[in-house]
Every structure is written in C-alpha cells, then in structure tokens.
Amino acid sequence: MEHYELLSLQRLNAPYAQDIKDAISRVIDSGWYLRGQETERFENEMSAYLQVGHVVGVANGLDALRLIFKAYIEMGQLQHGDEVIVPANTFIASVLAITDCGLIPRLIDPDATTHNLDFTLAEQSITPHTRAILLVHLYGQACWDNDFIERCRKRGLLIIEDNAQALGAKIPDGRYTGTLGDAAATSFYPGKNLGAMGDAGMVTTHNEQLAMMVRALGNYGGHKRYVYNHQGLNSRIDEMQAAVLRVKLPGLHDANERRSELAELYTSGINNPFITTPTLPQERQSHVWHQYVIRTPHREAFMQYMSDNGIETGIHYPIPPHKQGAYLSYCDTSLPITEQLAREVVSIPIAPYLSDDDVHYIITVINRFEYK
Numbered sequence: 001m002e003h004y005e006l007l008s009l010q011r012l013n014a015p016y017a018q019d020i021k022d023a024i025s026r027v028i029d030s031g032w033y034l035r036g037q038e039t040e041r042f043e044n045e046m047s048a049y050l051q052v053g054h055v056v057g058v059a060n061g062l063d064a065l066r067l068i069f070k071a072y073i074e075m076g077q078l079q080h081g082d083e084v085i086v087p088a089n090t091f092i093a094s095v096l097a098i099t100d101c102g103l104i105p106r107l108i109d110p111d112a113t114t115h116n117l118d119f120t121l122a123e124q125s126i127t128p129h130t131r132a133i134l135l136v137h138l139y140g141q142a143c144w145d146n147d148f149i150e151r152c153r154k155r156g157l158l159i160i161e162d163n164a165q166a167l168g169a170k171i172p173d174g175r176y177t178g179t180l181g182d183a184a185a186t187s188f189y190p191g192k193n194l195g196a197m198g199d200a201g202m203v204t205t206h207n208e209q210l211a212m213m214v215r216a217l218g219n220y221g222g223h224k225r226y227v228y229n230h231q232g233l234n235s236r237i238d239e240m241q242a243a244v245l246r247v248k249l250p251g252l253h254d255a256n257e258r259r260s261e262l263a264e265l266y267t268s269g270i271n272n273p274f275i276t277t278p279t280l281p282q283e284r285q286s287h288v289w290h291q292y293v294i295r296t297p298h299r300e301a302f303m304q305y306m307s308d309n310g311i312e313t314g315i316h317y318p319i320p321p322h323k324q325g326a327y328l329s330y331c332d333t334s335l336p337i338t339e340q341l342a343r344e345v346v347s348i349p350i351a352p353y354l355s356d357d358d359v360h361y362i363i364t365v366i367n368r369f370e371y372k
C-alpha cells in the first residue's frame with residue numbers, strides 16, 4: 001500500500017541536501033557562528049526578495065513576534081495593558097507573544113469561509129484600549145483588506161503580521177505578506193514553507209527605527225558589545241541556519257507554485273458530500289498553501305479511514321488558545337466559529353515533492369470515504 005506522511009522533512013529537503021551540506025561545512029570551517037557574513041547575506045537576499053527595507057534574523061517565529069511587541073513598548077508606541085485584536089483560531093504562539101509582553105489579546109472569531117480575520121467583526125471589536133491588530137495569514141493565505149487597514153490606520157492602530165505560514169504570498173497589488181503592515185514576524189521552523197534545519201525566524205519592516213530596536217533587543221538590548229540601553233533577550237538567527245536558508249530561498253517561488261497546483265487539483269477533485277474543501281483564492285499568488293485544510297463533521301472516522309489507507313492527516317489546531325490550560329481565564333469566552341473549526345478541520349498532505357499521481361490517489365481515497 002502507498003504511504004503518505006502528512007509532511008516528510010527528508011523529502012522536502014532532498015533537492016537541497018548537497019548544497020546544504022556544503023553550506024554548513026563552509027560555516028563550520030569559517031569558525032564564525034553568530035552575527036556574521038551568512039546572516040548579513042541572508043538578510044540582504046531576503047530583503048531583495050520581499051522588497052522590504054529591513055530584515056532582522058532572530059531565533060524563531062515566536063521571538064520575532066515578541067521582539068516586535070517589545071520594541072513598540074520600548075519605543076513608547078505600546079503600553080502594558082493595551083489590547084491587541086487577534087483571530088482566535090490561530091496557532092498559540094500568536095497569543096503567547098501578546099501576553100508575554102504584558103498586552104491583552106482580544107480573541108475574535110474568524111471568517112467561517114476563509115478561516116482568516118473577519119474584518120467586519122474586527123472593526124466592531126475595536127475599543128478605546130485597542131492599539132494593534134495582529135493579522136495572521138493562516139495556512140498561507142494572505143489576510144488583507146485595503147479599506148479595513150485604511151480605517152485601522154486612521155484610528156492609529158498598529159498593523160502587525162504573523163507571517164509564519166505565508167512567506168511568498170502576495171496581495172493583488174503585488175506586495176508580499178510580511179511587507180504590508182508596520183512589522184511582520186516569519187518563522188523558519190523546519191515544516192514551514194521555507195524551513196531551516198532547526199529553529200529560526202525573522203522580523204521584517206519598512207521602519208528603520210523599529211528594525212534597529214528589534215536588533216538591539218535580540219542582542220541583550222544593545223548594538224555594541226557591553227553597552228546596553230534596553231533590557232533585551234538573546235534571540236538571533238545563527239550562521240548555520242542563515243546559510244541553510246540562503247540555499248533554499250531561491251527555490252521558494254517554485255515550491256509555492258507547486259503547492260498551488262496541488263491545491264487546485266485537490267479542490268477540483270474532491271467531491272465527497274461529507275467533506276468541505278477550502279475555496280481557491282481569486283488570485284493564485286495570494287495563497288501559498290502551508291496547509292491544505294478540509295472540514296468534516298465526521299473527523300475522527302475520516303482520519304481513521306485515511307490512516308487505514310496509508311495517508312497521514314493532521315489537525316491545525318485541535319484546541320484553540322482560549323481552551324488551553326495556559327489561558328484558563330479565557331475559557332468562558334464564547335467563540336463558536338473557532339470552536340467548530342477546531343472540531344472539524346483536517347489537514348491533508350501538501351508538499352512540493354508530491355506528484356500529480358500522488359494527489360490523484362489521495363483524492364480517490366478521500367472520495368470513497370463514507371460515514372455510516
């Protein structure tokens with residue numbers, strides 16, 4: 001029987017393996033492991049790719065978010081106790097970054113179709129305490145609405161992007177996610193569309209002052225060794241990860257295109273009444289399909305059936321942040337769409353190494369699923 005993992009990191013990295021080994025050897029031999037040439041080149045290449053003024057490599061995606069909030073606090077643009085609107089169906093790291101910085105997450109239900117921010121509800125949820133919106137480009141789909149953003153900006157709100165899942169996605173005017181708001185956080189966790197061989201992340205922004213503050217805060221709070229103007233963290237990308245990412249960045253565009261092709265095959269091929277497929281975006285480039293997430297009210301039976309047929313599936317995410325032990329004070333918050341999605345979503349394999357035949361096989365299996 002065929003066997004499909006939800007994601008094979010080995011297969012994902014196979015096309016780059018030799019070049020990655022060479023790059024890592026180069027770093028080992030250089031004798032320089034942090035804050036060196038690889039990092040500088042990576043940041044420059046990424047800023048050229050995204051067309052963004054500033055890229056700061058950091059230790060991981062969660063830290064990228066924490067450093068953005070912390071920098072705005074240091075700069076006096078956010079204060080402890082300020083509210084940040086965030087979609088409630090996000091990965092918990094989005095919320096952890098907010099609370100870690102002494103800010104208050106205002107969790108709101110997403111749009112039931114796009115699974116992304118519900119712009120109308122977001123606007124209704126703004127209070128005098130709201131200071132920022134954390135946009136999450138969930139599953140790789142650009143979350144943006146010019147009119148909504150315009151109105152937020154008029155009210156003085158910061159627009160921060162959680163771009164962990166969407167590197168390479170663009171909005172219709174051609175700008176990349178991660179360059180749209182005031183600042184953005186991206187993760188290079190190994191399973192992300194551009195994955196390192198370990199943890200890594202970055203902050204991107206057009207704001208030089210913010211970039212400098214993030215860089216200082218990620219380096220114990222100072223630009224120069226032994227001179228510290230802020231109470232910082234240690235959160236830097238290391239030379240090995242920067243070198244790995246430099247090898248893989250030129251392949252990102254094609255890898256994302258391939259994900260789109262596979263998503264199109266899935267959405268046109270799956271026609272099982274028990275399954276709801278995600279709708280394809282109007283503009284192909286606005287979704288990079290970090291996950292292909294379907295819905296079914298019979299999730300447990302479906303996942304078991306898929307597993308019996310050699311196809312691994314996953315859930316992103318089974319327990320929303322407000323139902324986690326980490327956030328007991330939020331557990332009475334009513335977020336019906338978030339809770340329904342948490343019960344019904346299933347992720348099926350999507351990765352650039354899958355062939356059309358692989359996907360046709362998976363579609364055939366899915367279309368044969370019955371709930372009795």
Ligand SMILES: *Cc1c(COP(=O)(O)O)cnc(C)c1O
Nearest residue numbers: 060061062091093094164187189
């Ligand atoms: C992966 C992810 C993060 C966290 O990134 P790490 O590099 O794992 O710390 C944050 N937000 C979202 C939406 C993510 O998917």
